[in-house]
Amino acid sequence: MENTHLATSKGITFCQSTKDKDTFEAIYNRYVSKVYQKCLSMTQDPETSKDFTQDIFIKVYFKLNTFKNRSSFSSWLYSIAHNHCLDQLRLRKRIRIEAISDKSINIAAESDQSTSTQWHVMECMMNDLTSQEVALLRLKYEEGFSIKAISGQFHLSESAIKMRLLRARNKLYTMCTTE
Secondary structure (H helix, E strand, O other), X not given: OHHHHXXXXXXXXXXXXXXXXXXXXXXXXXXXXXXXXXXHHHHOOHHHHHHHHHHHHHHHHHHHHHOOOOOOHHHHHHHHHHHHHHHHHHHHHHHHHHOOOOOOOOXXXXXXXXXXXXXXXXXXXXXXXXXXXXXXXXXXXXXOOOHHHHHHHHOOOHHHHHHHHHHHHHHHHHHHHHO
């Protein structure tokens, strides 16, 4: 009975100020199934939904102090859940589109060519790109930098970074498909 009271607005306020793990656990227990159902409705995948639910509650724990009581806590939480799922689904879709896949790029004409040989061929092709193109591709796809972070590092606008990445990918794609 004590635990259910911890998940009320007083409990949320208490958790905001103290980061009390027992209080947050009560909040988690109260809302986890609803957040999971929200994630499941958006992803249609139970495992992905479990992962997203955990990510959301980690995010909520660290951002709990940003909750200002302008709406109900559940509305705030579901908004975070909805936005997190949308962001992750968009990211996965973008990665699938942008990823250089064996289906779209025929690096190896022979089926017995090893992965290490394919990587070597890709590295050789990267040598034909400018140093800035290589740096951009590596920051984005190997290091996982955001467009915003890359634009800050290169002192260019985000749209300029996006365009340069597109051109570098297209150049690499052209080299791969004509080899």
